[in-house]
Amino acid sequence: MGAGLLFVDELGRVLLxxxxxxxxxELPGGVVEGGxxxxxxxxxxxxxxxxxxxxxxQLLVVDWVPPGLYPDAGLRRW
Structure with missing residues (x-):
């Protein structure tokens, strides 16, 4: 599972x-560790x-990948 954060400045630019x-x-973030x-x-x-x-x-997006399509299911917080 992965998690990331969305940073936007006053001009609307996104940090990658x-x-x-x-x-x-990509957005800053990475792999969620056990626990x-x-x-x-x-x-x-x-x-x-x-x-x-x-x-x-606040939570903006949850992206879930169903099992079987990829080796691992995924959640992403942006």
Whole structure:
């Protein structure tokens, strides 16, 4: 399961990160660890990736991938 956060500035620009281990840009976030909530994972990943301690905002999106279509089902918080 993965979790991410959406950052938008006063001009409407969206913050994306370019992970060194992937060939595409994405929202800040990452994998939810065992026993961790998606919200806690998103905040932790942003701290690890960007060095930012940010409060968690409201839930915007949940994306679920049904089992069988991909190896793992997924949830994403943006």
């Amino acid at each position: 990160v370019e992970p060194t281990y992937k060939d595409h840009w 961790e909530s998606p919200g806690a994972a998103a905040v932790r990943e942003v701290r690890e990736e960007l060095g930012l301690d940010v409060p968690l905002g």
